[in-house]
Amino acid sequence: MSTSSSRRLFLKGAAAIGIAGALGTGQLAMQGAQAATLDIQNIPLDLRVNQATIDISGFTLSYEVSGLLPIFENGLYTPYFEIGNYTRDKGFKVFYFISLEKNRMDTDNVYRQTVILPTDMTTGPEGKFGIRLTLRPYNKQYTILRTMVSDVTVNTDYAQTPFIIDLNDEDPYAYDVYTVCQQKMMLIDKDRRIYPYRMATRGDLMDTLYRTVGSPKVSLPAVSPYPDVSPHDPRYSAYIWAVQKGLTSGWSDGKMHPEAVAHRTTMAAFLYRFNEVYPVHVGGTPPTPVVPADMHPGSPFFRESVWLHTRANIDPNFAYKSANFFPDHEVTRAEWARALIMLRLDIMCINMRD
Incomplete structure:
Protein backbone atom coordinates (compact mmCIF):
# COMPACT_ATOMS: atom_id res chain seq x y z
CA MET A 1 0.00 0.00 0.00
CA SER A 2 1.40 3.42 -0.89
CA THR A 3 2.21 6.00 1.76
CA SER A 4 -0.27 8.46 0.36
CA SER A 5 -3.67 8.07 -1.22
CA SER A 6 -4.26 10.47 -4.07
CA ARG A 7 -7.34 10.79 -6.19
CA ARG A 8 -9.25 13.44 -8.10
CA LEU A 9 -12.93 13.88 -7.61
CA PHE A 10 -14.76 16.13 -10.05
CA LEU A 11 -18.01 17.60 -8.86
CA LYS A 12 -20.38 18.40 -11.68
CA GLY A 13 -24.09 19.06 -11.54
CA ALA A 14 -26.76 18.88 -14.18
CA ALA A 15 -28.47 22.25 -13.97
CA ALA A 16 -28.54 25.50 -12.03
CA ILE A 17 -30.65 25.52 -8.90
CA GLY A 18 -33.04 28.34 -8.05
CA ILE A 19 -31.97 30.19 -4.95
CA ALA A 20 -35.22 31.87 -4.00
CA GLY A 21 -36.20 29.09 -1.64
CA ALA A 22 -32.76 28.87 -0.07
CA LEU A 23 -32.14 32.55 0.67
CA GLY A 24 -34.02 35.13 2.64
CA THR A 25 -35.93 37.82 0.75
CA GLY A 26 -33.63 40.58 1.99
CA GLN A 27 -30.51 38.79 0.82
CA LEU A 28 -32.09 37.99 -2.50
CA ALA A 29 -33.09 41.60 -3.09
CA MET A 30 -29.62 42.90 -2.32
CA GLN A 31 -27.62 40.26 -4.13
CA GLY A 32 -30.02 38.85 -6.68
CA ALA A 33 -28.00 40.03 -9.65
CA GLN A 34 -24.84 38.58 -8.20
CA ALA A 35 -26.51 35.27 -7.42
CA ALA A 36 -28.03 35.02 -10.86
CA THR A 37 -24.56 34.95 -12.39
CA LEU A 38 -23.42 32.03 -10.21
CA ASP A 39 -24.42 28.58 -11.44
CA ILE A 40 -23.86 26.77 -8.16
CA GLN A 41 -24.47 23.34 -9.64
CA ASN A 42 -22.04 23.62 -12.53
CA ILE A 43 -19.07 25.49 -11.10
CA PRO A 44 -16.14 23.12 -11.76
CA LEU A 45 -14.66 21.96 -8.46
CA ASP A 46 -11.73 19.63 -7.99
CA LEU A 47 -11.13 17.83 -4.69
CA ARG A 48 -7.92 15.91 -4.20
CA VAL A 49 -6.92 13.72 -1.26
CA ASN A 50 -3.14 13.90 -0.91
CA GLN A 51 -2.78 11.73 2.16
CA ALA A 52 -4.97 9.52 4.30
CA THR A 53 -3.21 7.54 7.01
CA ILE A 54 -3.62 6.10 10.47
CA ASP A 55 -0.52 5.89 12.63
CA ILE A 56 0.52 6.71 16.18
CA SER A 57 -0.23 10.40 15.61
CA GLY A 58 -3.86 9.64 14.78
CA PHE A 59 -5.97 9.82 11.64
CA THR A 60 -4.30 12.20 9.17
CA LEU A 61 -6.07 13.54 6.12
CA SER A 62 -4.54 16.08 3.76
CA TYR A 63 -6.71 17.48 1.01
CA GLU A 64 -6.98 20.35 -1.42
CA VAL A 65 -9.93 21.90 -3.23
CA SER A 66 -9.69 24.12 -6.30
CA GLY A 67 -12.49 26.10 -7.92
CA LEU A 68 -13.88 27.64 -4.73
CA LEU A 69 -12.90 31.25 -5.47
CA PRO A 70 -16.15 32.29 -7.26
CA ILE A 71 -18.16 30.75 -4.43
CA PHE A 72 -16.22 32.68 -1.81
CA GLU A 73 -16.44 35.90 -3.81
CA ASN A 74 -20.20 35.51 -4.29
CA GLY A 75 -20.68 35.40 -0.53
CA LEU A 76 -24.06 33.64 -0.58
CA TYR A 77 -22.80 30.12 -0.08
CA THR A 78 -20.48 28.34 2.34
CA PRO A 79 -18.52 25.21 1.42
CA TYR A 80 -18.24 22.57 4.14
CA PHE A 81 -15.83 19.67 4.37
CA GLU A 82 -16.65 16.55 6.32
CA ILE A 83 -14.81 13.36 7.24
CA GLY A 84 -16.66 10.31 8.42
CA ASN A 85 -17.27 6.61 8.18
CA TYR A 86 -18.82 5.73 4.86
CA THR A 87 -20.11 2.70 3.03
CA ARG A 88 -22.33 2.78 -0.01
CA ASP A 89 -25.04 0.71 1.66
CA LYS A 90 -25.09 2.47 5.06
CA GLY A 91 -24.23 5.98 3.92
CA PHE A 92 -22.16 8.65 5.66
CA LYS A 93 -21.66 9.15 9.41
CA VAL A 94 -19.83 12.39 10.16
CA PHE A 95 -17.16 12.68 12.85
CA TYR A 96 -15.42 15.86 11.58
CA PHE A 97 -17.19 18.92 10.17
CA ILE A 98 -15.68 22.28 9.22
CA SER A 99 -16.63 25.29 7.12
CA LEU A 100 -14.03 26.41 4.59
CA GLU A 101 -12.99 30.06 4.75
CA LYS A 102 -11.58 32.23 1.98
CA ASN A 103 -8.71 33.54 4.10
CA ARG A 104 -7.33 30.01 4.34
CA MET A 105 -6.77 29.76 0.59
CA ASP A 106 -3.23 29.79 -0.74
CA THR A 107 -2.04 32.41 -3.21
CA ASP A 108 -2.81 30.08 -6.14
CA ASN A 109 -6.49 30.05 -5.03
CA VAL A 110 -6.33 26.43 -3.90
CA TYR A 111 -7.69 25.55 -0.46
CA ARG A 112 -5.28 23.18 1.27
CA GLN A 113 -5.58 21.72 4.72
CA THR A 114 -4.23 18.86 6.78
CA VAL A 115 -6.19 17.61 9.76
CA ILE A 116 -4.95 15.16 12.38
CA LEU A 117 -7.71 13.60 14.47
CA PRO A 118 -7.45 11.30 17.49
CA THR A 119 -7.92 7.72 16.35
CA ASP A 120 -10.63 7.20 18.97
CA MET A 121 -12.82 9.64 17.02
CA THR A 122 -12.78 7.14 14.17
CA THR A 123 -13.36 3.42 13.80
CA GLY A 124 -9.62 2.82 13.66
CA PRO A 125 -7.48 1.01 11.09
CA GLU A 126 -10.32 -1.34 10.14
CA GLY A 127 -12.78 1.46 9.44
CA LYS A 128 -14.33 2.42 6.12
CA PHE A 129 -13.78 6.13 5.65
CA GLY A 130 -15.29 8.76 3.41
CA ILE A 131 -15.19 12.47 2.68
CA ARG A 132 -17.95 14.85 1.72
CA LEU A 133 -17.92 18.35 0.27
CA THR A 134 -21.18 20.29 0.46
CA LEU A 135 -22.27 23.76 -0.65
CA ARG A 136 -24.87 25.40 1.57
CA PRO A 137 -26.54 28.83 1.75
CA TYR A 138 -24.76 31.29 3.99
CA ASN A 139 -26.05 30.98 7.59
CA LYS A 140 -28.16 27.93 6.70
CA GLN A 141 -25.82 25.04 7.29
CA TYR A 142 -28.63 22.46 7.29
CA THR A 143 -29.73 23.30 3.74
CA ILE A 144 -27.56 21.46 1.23
CA LEU A 145 -27.57 22.71 -2.36
CA ARG A 146 -24.81 20.53 -3.73
CA THR A 147 -23.00 17.54 -2.32
CA MET A 148 -20.46 14.85 -3.13
CA VAL A 149 -19.50 11.79 -1.12
CA SER A 150 -16.62 9.44 -1.85
CA ASP A 151 -14.88 6.67 0.00
CA VAL A 152 -11.21 7.08 0.93
CA THR A 153 -8.49 4.46 0.96
CA VAL A 154 -6.53 4.86 4.19
CA ASN A 155 -2.91 3.82 4.50
CA THR A 156 -2.50 1.71 7.64
CA ASP A 157 1.09 0.59 7.07
CA TYR A 158 2.17 2.45 10.20
CA ALA A 159 -0.93 1.86 12.30
CA GLN A 160 0.69 -0.96 14.22
CA THR A 161 3.71 0.05 16.25
CA PRO A 162 6.56 -0.14 16.45
CA PHE A 163 7.39 0.18 12.78
CA ILE A 164 10.64 1.74 14.04
CA ILE A 165 12.20 -0.75 16.40
CA ASP A 166 14.76 1.56 18.03
CA LEU A 167 12.25 4.22 19.10
CA ASN A 168 9.87 3.78 22.01
CA ASP A 169 6.36 5.20 21.69
CA GLU A 170 6.91 7.05 24.98
CA ASP A 171 10.05 8.77 23.74
CA PRO A 172 9.57 12.58 23.85
CA TYR A 173 10.62 12.75 20.18
Missing part, protein backbone atom coordinates in the same frame (compact mmCIF):
# COMPACT_ATOMS: atom_id res chain seq x y z
CA ALA A 174 8.44 9.81 19.07
CA TYR A 175 5.79 11.86 17.29
CA ASP A 176 8.36 13.96 15.45
CA VAL A 177 10.46 11.00 14.31
CA TYR A 178 7.46 8.86 13.37
CA THR A 179 6.00 11.70 11.33
CA VAL A 180 9.10 12.48 9.28
CA CYS A 181 9.64 8.77 8.67
CA GLN A 182 6.02 8.26 7.69
CA GLN A 183 6.40 11.11 5.17
CA LYS A 184 9.71 9.59 4.03
CA MET A 185 11.52 12.82 4.75
CA MET A 186 13.91 10.59 6.70
CA LEU A 187 14.34 6.91 5.91
CA ILE A 188 14.55 3.94 8.21
CA ASP A 189 17.08 1.28 7.28
CA LYS A 190 16.34 -2.29 6.20
CA ASP A 191 16.23 -3.35 9.85
CA ARG A 192 13.58 -0.68 10.59
CA ARG A 193 15.98 1.48 12.59
CA ILE A 194 16.28 5.27 12.49
CA TYR A 195 19.06 5.76 15.09
CA PRO A 196 17.30 8.75 16.69
CA TYR A 197 20.14 9.61 19.06
CA ARG A 198 22.91 9.32 16.54
CA MET A 199 24.32 12.70 15.57
CA ALA A 200 22.90 14.19 12.39
CA THR A 201 25.37 15.02 9.64
CA ARG A 202 25.40 17.76 7.03
CA GLY A 203 24.52 15.06 4.53
CA ASP A 204 21.50 14.06 6.61
CA LEU A 205 20.25 17.64 6.58
CA MET A 206 20.62 18.03 2.83
CA ASP A 207 19.03 14.67 2.09
CA THR A 208 16.04 15.34 4.34
CA LEU A 209 15.29 18.76 2.88
CA TYR A 210 15.67 17.39 -0.64
CA ARG A 211 13.11 14.69 0.16
CA THR A 212 10.82 17.25 1.79
CA VAL A 213 10.30 19.02 -1.54
CA GLY A 214 9.71 15.79 -3.42
CA SER A 215 13.25 14.94 -4.57
CA PRO A 216 13.04 17.11 -7.71
CA LYS A 217 15.04 16.30 -10.81
CA VAL A 218 18.45 17.97 -10.72
CA SER A 219 20.89 18.75 -13.52
CA LEU A 220 23.90 16.84 -12.25
CA PRO A 221 27.49 17.61 -13.27
CA ALA A 222 29.24 14.51 -14.62
CA VAL A 223 32.31 15.43 -12.58
CA SER A 224 31.68 16.24 -8.94
CA PRO A 225 32.62 19.81 -8.00
CA TYR A 226 33.65 18.50 -4.58
CA PRO A 227 36.59 16.11 -4.16
CA ASP A 228 34.96 14.35 -1.20
CA VAL A 229 31.68 13.64 -3.03
CA SER A 230 31.35 11.02 -5.75
CA PRO A 231 28.79 11.28 -8.57
CA HIS A 232 27.89 7.72 -7.60
CA ASP A 233 26.99 8.71 -4.05
CA PRO A 234 23.28 7.86 -3.43
CA ARG A 235 22.88 11.38 -2.06
CA TYR A 236 24.67 13.13 -4.91
CA SER A 237 21.43 14.66 -6.23
CA ALA A 238 20.58 16.00 -2.78
CA TYR A 239 24.00 17.62 -2.38
CA ILE A 240 23.94 19.29 -5.80
CA TRP A 241 20.34 20.42 -5.23
CA ALA A 242 21.35 22.00 -1.91
CA VAL A 243 24.15 23.91 -3.64
CA GLN A 244 21.91 25.04 -6.49
CA LYS A 245 19.29 26.31 -4.02
CA GLY A 246 21.85 28.21 -1.97
CA LEU A 247 21.57 26.09 1.17
CA THR A 248 25.31 25.53 1.22
CA SER A 249 28.36 26.05 -0.94
CA GLY A 250 30.58 23.65 0.95
CA TRP A 251 33.43 24.61 3.22
CA SER A 252 36.26 27.05 2.57
CA ASP A 253 38.61 24.14 1.81
CA GLY A 254 36.57 23.37 -1.31
CA LYS A 255 35.02 20.23 0.10
CA MET A 256 31.39 19.43 0.95
CA HIS A 257 32.02 17.48 4.18
CA PRO A 258 28.68 15.62 4.09
CA GLU A 259 29.78 13.37 6.95
CA ALA A 260 30.57 16.26 9.30
CA VAL A 261 28.35 16.36 12.36
CA ALA A 262 25.81 19.19 12.32
CA HIS A 263 25.65 21.65 15.20
CA ARG A 264 22.64 23.74 16.20
CA THR A 265 23.98 26.64 14.15
CA THR A 266 24.42 24.35 11.13
CA MET A 267 20.81 23.27 11.45
CA ALA A 268 19.65 26.87 11.84
CA ALA A 269 21.57 27.98 8.75
CA PHE A 270 20.18 25.20 6.56
CA LEU A 271 16.59 25.75 7.71
CA TYR A 272 16.80 29.54 7.42
CA ARG A 273 18.09 29.33 3.85
CA PHE A 274 15.58 26.61 2.99
CA ASN A 275 12.77 28.86 4.20
CA GLU A 276 13.97 31.65 1.92
CA VAL A 277 13.56 29.34 -1.08
CA TYR A 278 10.53 27.38 0.12
CA PRO A 279 8.70 29.60 2.63
CA VAL A 280 6.14 27.93 4.83
CA HIS A 281 2.99 30.06 4.71
CA VAL A 282 1.61 30.46 8.23
CA GLY A 283 -1.20 32.90 8.82
CA GLY A 284 -1.11 35.68 11.36
CA THR A 285 1.51 38.17 12.48
CA PRO A 286 5.15 37.00 12.28
CA PRO A 287 6.45 36.04 15.74
CA THR A 288 8.46 38.53 17.78
CA PRO A 289 12.14 37.51 17.58
CA VAL A 290 13.42 35.69 20.68
CA VAL A 291 17.16 36.18 21.15
CA PRO A 292 18.83 33.25 22.92
CA ALA A 293 20.52 34.15 26.19
CA ASP A 294 23.74 32.45 25.08
CA MET A 295 24.10 34.37 21.81
CA HIS A 296 24.66 37.99 20.83
CA PRO A 297 24.93 40.04 17.63
CA GLY A 298 28.16 39.03 15.98
CA SER A 299 27.89 35.40 17.05
CA PRO A 300 28.31 32.97 14.12
CA PHE A 301 24.95 32.42 12.43
CA PHE A 302 23.27 34.79 14.88
CA ARG A 303 20.44 35.80 12.52
CA GLU A 304 19.72 32.22 11.52
CA SER A 305 19.81 30.98 15.11
CA VAL A 306 17.43 33.70 16.35
CA TRP A 307 15.07 32.81 13.51
CA LEU A 308 14.99 29.12 14.45
CA HIS A 309 14.95 29.71 18.21
CA THR A 310 11.93 31.98 17.76
CA ARG A 311 9.96 29.35 15.86
CA ALA A 312 10.96 26.03 17.39
CA ASN A 313 11.22 24.44 20.80
CA ILE A 314 13.78 21.79 19.99
CA ASP A 315 14.03 20.38 23.52
CA PRO A 316 10.70 18.82 24.64
CA ASN A 317 11.86 18.90 28.27
CA PHE A 318 10.91 22.58 28.25
CA ALA A 319 7.20 23.42 28.12
CA TYR A 320 7.95 26.59 26.13
CA LYS A 321 11.62 26.56 25.25
CA SER A 322 15.01 26.89 26.86
CA ALA A 323 16.36 30.41 27.24
CA ASN A 324 19.53 29.16 25.54
CA PHE A 325 20.04 27.94 21.99
CA PHE A 326 23.22 25.95 22.73
CA PRO A 327 24.79 26.87 19.38
CA ASP A 328 27.69 24.41 19.71
CA HIS A 329 25.45 21.50 20.65
CA GLU A 330 25.69 18.56 18.22
CA VAL A 331 22.25 17.82 16.80
CA THR A 332 20.76 14.36 17.13
CA ARG A 333 18.59 12.93 14.39
CA ALA A 334 15.64 13.12 16.79
CA GLU A 335 16.24 16.83 17.40
CA TRP A 336 16.50 17.38 13.67
CA ALA A 337 13.14 15.65 13.20
CA ARG A 338 11.59 17.84 15.88
CA ALA A 339 12.82 21.04 14.23
CA LEU A 340 11.23 19.94 10.95
CA ILE A 341 7.88 19.30 12.63
CA MET A 342 7.98 22.54 14.62
CA LEU A 343 8.42 24.39 11.32
CA ARG A 344 5.56 22.40 9.74
CA LEU A 345 7.76 21.04 6.98
CA ASP A 346 5.83 17.77 7.12
CA ILE A 347 2.78 19.71 5.91
CA MET A 348 4.87 21.23 3.12
CA CYS A 349 6.02 17.74 2.16
CA ILE A 350 2.42 16.52 1.90
CA ASN A 351 1.24 19.52 -0.10
CA MET A 352 4.11 19.34 -2.59
CA ARG A 353 3.17 15.83 -3.66
CA ASP A 354 1.20 15.27 -6.84
